[in-house]
Amino acid sequence: MELIPTPLNAESEMRAKLQDTDIIGIILWIFRAVILVLVVWGTIAALLDNPYSTRQWLDFIVFGIAQGSMYALIAIGYTLVYGVLFMINFAHGEFFMSGVMTATVFLAGPMAASGFLNRNPILSLLIITLVSMAVSVLVAVVTERIAYKPLRKAPRLVPLITAIGASFFWQYFFRGLFGSEVKPFPQLEILTGTIPFLGTDILKTHVVVIIVTIIMLVGLNFFIMRTKIGKAIRAVAEDKDVAALMGIDVDRTVTITFATGAAMAGVAGVLFALVFRQVHFFMGFIPGIKAFTAAVLGGIGSVPGAAIGGFFLGMFESVGPALFLEGLGIPAPHQLKDVIAFTMLVFVLIFRPQGILGERLSEEKA
Amino acid sequence: MKRTFIVLSALILAALVLSACGGGAAEFVCEDEIGCVDYAPGDPVRIASALVISGPNTDLGTDSQYGVEIAMEFREEILGHPIELQAEDDGCSAEGGQTAGQKIVSDPSIVAVVGTSCSGAGVPMSQVISDAGYVMVSPSNTAPSLTDPDQAFNPGYLRTAHNDKVQGRAMATFALEELGVTTAAAIHDGDPYTEGLARVFADSFEEMGGTIVDFTAVNKGDTDMRPVLTSVAAAGPPEFIYYPVFTAEGGFLTKQAKEVAGLEDATLAAADGMISDAALDAVGEAGEGMYFSGPDLSFSGAIYESFIAAYNDKYGTDPISVFHAHAFDAANMIFDCVEEVALQDEDGTLHVGRQAMRDCLYATSGFQGITGTLTCDEFGDCADPKISVSQIQGGEYVRIWP
Amino acid sequence: MAKTSMNDLRIPLRLGLIAGGISLGLSAIGMVALFGQRELVTNVLTLGEVILLAAPLLLAYMSARQAPEAKAISAILYGLITGIVAALPLVALIVAASTLDLRQFLPNVSPALIELLTFNQGVIAGSLILTGVFAATGVLAAIAYNLPDQIRSPLSSGLLWTLTIGLFSEILSNRLRAFFGSGINQILFDGKALNPFAALALFIVITVIAAFWGRRKETVQEQISSLPPARQRNLRLASIAAGVVLLLILPLILGTYLSEVINNVGIFALMGLGLNIVVGFAGLLDLGYVAFFAIGAYSMAVFTSNGSLGISDLTFWSALPFCVAISAFFGLMLGLPVLRMRGDYLAIVTLGFGEIIRILALSDMLKPVIGGAQGILQIPKPPFFGTSLVQPEQLYYVILAGCLLAAFVSWRLSESRLGRQWMAMREDEDVAEAMGITLVSTKLLAFSIGAAFSGLSGAIFASKLTSIFPHSFNLLISINVLSLIIVGGMGSLPGVVVGALILVGLPELLREFAEYRLLMYGALLIVMMLMKPEGFWPSAVRRRELRSDEDDFTEAGALANEAGD
Structure with missing residues (x-):
């Protein structure tokens, strides 16, 4: 069999695959079974000895959706860039950070001090969001121009390394610029308090986050599917050479893709600041990694996938520790929420290697 | 080519001979168990600091370093010798503490160390310092393990900070x-x-x-x-x-x-x-x-007032973190002990026994420092621990207890 | 004519603005002011001034290169314009800082910075001086461009070496004092920097040597290559022997502190050798490599600790094989679920695995076993015939032995059947499979051998540090190891060492700039990938790949595109 030189021999491939499946398949099944048993056992134990009221369960879900919304908005940047360039833009978390940091230091802080913010909350928020988006887009375009564009044809590891480099660079650049302290983001009076909903009270900021995210997602979908630029992005994602033949400016389209992702990250930054009310130079790194996880979970390259991945991840993190771990008698379960998130990622990828909504990519030459 | 080589060798030889002669013949015989640090007349007495002066916890270490510098300024000189500080960074990590420790013990002219800032750095560093026969006084390590002989205590480690x-x-x-x-x-x-x-x-x-x-x-x-x-x-x-x-x-x-x-x-x-x-x-x-626990910083007394004045004068700000006074006291404990144990030749040469330094520091008792009256126990806990609780009232920390 | 020259002036204007932007950025984030405290040549030059002037110098040189005619005067004009334009953003900063309270937004625009930028001469005079200095820098760069190569390159090596010696004055003077007493020291150094006269003398000496070597280099090389083969082989053997002797006596030359630095480099080089097998040979992108380092370290700690968490009385040497075996086993366990994943899916899953291990080490759940946040203390150093290896100079030999072993194994593997299977798999998994390579065992072997090296490194690390905390095992380590093999040159064994020296050794020596360490690290990674993507010491195969014609890349791109369908 190994003497057959042609790689196109389907039968030999099939047979090799089948042989593999025998050994690994069993191990993978054991792995799945162990996780499933743990999850089910933990869940049953948690529900039998339920310390939480229905309202608290609802709260967990709302927290998860709100956190997931932000992951979703950031994940879109990863997924768009991946779809077009097949590269992990490790620096995307910094695009998220840079916009809202700048807007907080130059706008939100002084606005709150002068009282302008609470007198004209909508106008202020609009200005802050626009500036945040603009700075994020600027940082993204500069990064793309310097660190990615010249490497379009290099092997895949090379742009990954520059992306890691860019991530560190921007983090510490902004740290040097604005200082290493935590910067408070002012509280808006109109967004203080809660709204009653389905027997629980939802924070107004959470409502804003969820609504804005949905609007942004729908808008983005329209942009990608209906507009001319969106079509160009999709064409470049399908095949750069053919797209270029059809008269599409590939470089410009790639830049626009980066800018679109960064704009979403800029909005996510402001939502983050509204909910958590403090910003910091390191705030982009961990959400960036989480959003990347979300993008892979949902199926990297797919925009709805990124959104669903984000919501799922937020939910695992919020509900998971209480639902799966507490029942097993594990101390400090919330410390382990990232363990749950990553285990779920592996779990999902074993069942569906292409992610929840992804195309069959991971086993191909991605 | 050959000629250059000869000239070079001659130069090096000459340098070696010169340096050997320059050392002078010391008749002093060191009787200390570990060894002695010698300072020729006019040479500065050298201490090192190993505090976190980079990264996210910079303020903590820089503040303590200022405390040491002010202590040096107040003391001016020890037995006719100026004082010099070799400032190192503990990086607030185990690796950083070990490296800083190795750098310090590679310099035989250093008599004692003020450091580390972070307990995580203190654990490996105290081992390095201890093995090399040096002595360290930390102004801000608070982990119980560091002064617990069953855990991380090493001879030569002391602290002026409170135990957690x-x-x-x-x-x-x-x-x-x-x-x-x-x-x-x-x-x-x-x-x-x-x-x-x-x-x-x-x-x-x-x-x-x-x-x-x-x-x-x-x-x-x-x-x-x-x-x-x-x-x-x-x-x-x-x-x-x-x-x-x-x-x-x-x-x-x-x-x-x-x-x-x-x-x-x-x-x-x-x-x-x-x-x-x-x-x-x-x-x-x-x-x-909201309430906050922390070391009681409501120091008083003439020394503290002049300390704060010097701090403001020198660095243009009020103290930026918590442990400046502890560092000031740590440095002064060291200076007192150098004065106490140093043997002075007629020409002014100083000999400081390393074991004698350790013994002296562990024997510290009733030391009047800014942070209180310090008395060291055999495992190096020297603090006069006063913990206070403050509360945010009207946007400011207000001390309310005890 | 006038029109075209006006048009052409856009080049120096643009380059000048870029240079000014870079200098402005470096000033605004505080680098210039902080580095200004580090003197290179006493009372003459600080590192802050060097980095302030570096951008105008380089970009003025580039703009002189693009000057239209071959005439020297137009190049100098271009350099001058670039220099002057580069000063404008800084002048704007000076003016803004003197009229507005910029510090409430940008804490690093401090009075010290403005003093440095204006040479302490007030706003107007200072701005003029600054512009003058920048203009002079631009002109100098243009003049340098016009010099013949035989003069320019010795001059620039003279300058670079003198600055480098100035930068490392403190360490050099320590070592010189240890060997030659304080005599030479006082001639060369003044405090922590070079003495101005010594700097000048050094500059001249190095320039002359460089000029001499530049002329003789080729003849020497020719002489060597014209030697008979037997003599050539002897020469090579002699240089290898010299290298071995140097490696053996290195700690004696370096002293305690530098040995400690070299040990840290060695720990990372050892990890790099392991990751090199996974990424460099087999092409499996692993972002969670720190996991195995942690597993090795924790195994060593649990086996040998004298504290309450120690479970056995094993010594370092008898525990070592277990630590390596446990790490290799975990490598296998990680390998299994990710066998079917490729590329970026693999990257994120391994990253997750690294984080899982770190969080578990930190967690309250495993605190009774591995100490949680308080780590494991009282790990003994390696014993050695009755004594224990306490000093860095002694530990050096343990780490050296580990590195040599790993390098030897890697080298033999790369030439073996398995090594060729890895490389085939790296190039194309499907083709490799069709050629009869069993992907499962090949991949699992790569994961577990790589993990074993990392575990070895971790075990030595734990014993060296004598106490370990979960914070020592963060994502940054994985990224650092990946970066060092790429900076050194993927798949290349000497490259790993070079990469470790640059990314681990250098930052250690420049510790006082730790605040900007990661910023420079990031910039270095980007510049490195743009200028020398094959690394400082590339392997022969890789060099061929990256330097071959562009068609290969397009092919790879097209393949990637197809996959997206």
Whole structure:
């Protein structure tokens, strides 16, 4: 069999695959079974000895959706860039950070001090969001121009390394610029308090986050599917050479893709600041990694996938520790929420290697 | 080519001979068990500092270093020798502490070390310092293990900072006796400092008759604390929540605790990791009425006033962190001991025995420092531990207990 | 004519603005002011001035290169314009800082910075001086461009070496004092920097040597290559022997502190050798490599610790094989679920695995076993015939032995059947499979051998540090190891060492700039990938790949595109 030189021999491939499946398949099944048993056992134990009221369960879900919304908005940047360039833009978390940091230091802080913010909350928020988006887009375009564009044809590891480099660079650049302290983001009076909903009270900021995210997602979908630029992005994602033949400016389209992702990250930054009310130079790194996880979970390259991945991840993190771990008698379960998130990622990828909504990519030459 | 070689060799030889002659013939015989540090007439007495002067905890270390520098300025000279500081960085990590330690012990002219800032760096560094026969006094290590002979204690290690055991117990006492609460929860962020402190608090609180409803943790870098707070609420809800974490996570916990059902009326408390202007900004209005435990910084006395004046004069600001006075005291303990144990030749040459230095420091008793009256025990705990609790009132820290 | 020259002036204007932007950025984030405290040549030059002037110098040189005619005067004009334009953003900063309270937004625009930028001469005079200095820098760069190569390159090496010696004055003077007493020291150094006269002398000496070597280099090389083969082989053997002797006596030359630095480099080089097998040979992108380092370290700690968490009385040497075996086993366990994943899916899953291990080490759940946040203390140092290896100079030999062993194994593997299977798999998994390579065992072997090296490194690390904390095992380590093999040159064994020296050794020596360490690190990674993507010491195969014609890349791109369908 190994003497057959042609790689196109389907039968030999099939047979090799089948042989593999025998050994690994069993191990993978054991792995799945162990996780499933743990999850089910933990869940049953948690529900039998339920310390939480229905309202608290609802709260967990709302927290998860709100956190997931932000992951979703950031994940879109990863997924768009991946779809077009097949590269992990490790620096995307910094695009998220840079916009809202700048807007907080130059706008939100002084606005709150002068009282302008609470007198004209909508106008202020609009200005802050626009500036945040603009700075994020600027940082993204500069990064793309310097660190990615010249490497379009290099092997895949090379742009990954520059992306890691860019991530560190921007983090510490902004740290040097604005200082290493935590910067408070002012509280808006109109967004203080809660709204009653389905027997629980939802924070107004959470409502804003969820609504804005949905609007942004729908808008983005329209942009990608209906507009001319969106079509160009999709064409470049399908095949750069053919797209270029059809008269599409590939470089410009790639830049626009980066800018679109960064704009979403800029909005996510402001939502983050509204909910958590403090910003910091390191705030982009961990959400960036989480959003990347979300993008892979949902199926990297797919925009709805990124959104669903984000919501799922937020939910695992919020509900998971209480639902799966507490029942097993594990101390400090919330410390382990990232363990749950990553285990779920592996779990999902074993069942569906292409992610929840992804195309069959991971086993191909991605 | 050959000629150059000869000339070079001749030069090197000459240099060697010169340096050998320059050393002079010392008749002094060192009788110290470990060895002696010698200072020729006019040479400075050299001490080192190993404090965190880079990275996110820079303020902590820089502040302590200023304390050492002011102590040097006040002392001017020791037995006719000027004092020189070799400032190193402990990096606030185990690796950083070890490397800084190796750098210090590679310099035989250093007589003692003020450091480290972080306990994690102190553990490996105290081993390096101990093995090399040096001695160190830390102004801000608080981990109980460092002075526990069953854990990380090494001969040659001392500290002027309080042991966490004291602070955790003080907070428990305050909560039970002053506030009259009976149920509490403790949250840490996985940092050795916060975990240790939270644990001592929880143990003491239960020992004194209170109930710990939940002992849990978040991760550094977490932002959404509501799920963990909801769990805390479901476990109790407690009347009192103690989270001795740092500014970023502490800010999130403070703001979000008020928004979680069941915790609206809980009393919040943190520790000295959150006593700073940045933390005050971070907690904002949500922090009003919150309590903080920390070393009692209400120092008084003429020395402290002149210290603060010198600090302002030299660095243009009020002290930027907590442990400057502890560092000042640590440096002075060292200077006193050098003066006490140094043997002086007629020409002014100093000989300081390393074991004698250690013995002298461990024997410190009734030392009048800014931070109180210091007396060292055999495992190097020298602090006169005074823990106070302050509260944010009207956007400022106000000391309320004891 | 006038029109075209006006048009052409856009080049120096643009380059000048870029240079000014870079200098402005470096000033605004505080680098110039902080580095200004580090003197290179006493009372003459600080590192802050060097980095302030570096951008105008380089960009003026580039703009002189693009000057239209071959005439020297137009190049100088271009350099001058670039220099002057580069000063404008800084002048704007000076003016803005003197009229507004910029510090409330940008804490690093401090009075010290403005003093440095204006040479302490007030706003107007200072701005003029600054512009003058920048203009002079631009002109100098243009003049340098016009010099013949035989003069320019010795001059620039003279300058670079003198600055480098100035930068490392403190360490050099320590070592010189240890060997030659304080005599030479006082001639060369003044405090922590070079003495001005010594700097000048050094500059001249190095320039002359460089000029001499530049002329003789080729003849020497020719002489060597014209030697008979037997003599050539002897020469090679002699240089290898010299290298071995140097490696053996290195700690004696370096002293305690530098040995400690070299040990840290060695720990990372050892990890790099392991990751090199996974990424460099087999092409499996692993972002969670720190996991195995942690597993090795924790195994060593649990086996040998004298504290309450120690479970056995094993010594360092008897525990070592277990630590390596446990790490290799975990490598296998990680390998299994990710066998079917490729590329970026693999990257994120391994990253997750690294984080899982770190969080578990930190967690309250495993605190009774591995100490949680308080780590494991009281790990003994390696014993050695009755004594224990306490000093860095002694530990050096343990680490050296580990590195040599790993390098030897890697080298033999790369030439073996398995090594060729890895490389085939790296190039194309499907083709490799069709050629009869069993992907499962090949991949699992790569994961577990790589993990074993990392575990070895971790075990030595734990014993060296004598106490371990979960914070030592963060994502940054994985990224650092990946970066060092790429900076050194993927798949290349000497490259790993070079990469470790640059990314681990250098930052250690420049510790006082730790605040900007990661910023420079990031910039270095980007510049490196743009200028020398094959690394400083590339392997022969890789060099061929990256330097071959562009068609290969397009092919790879097209393949990637197809996969997206």
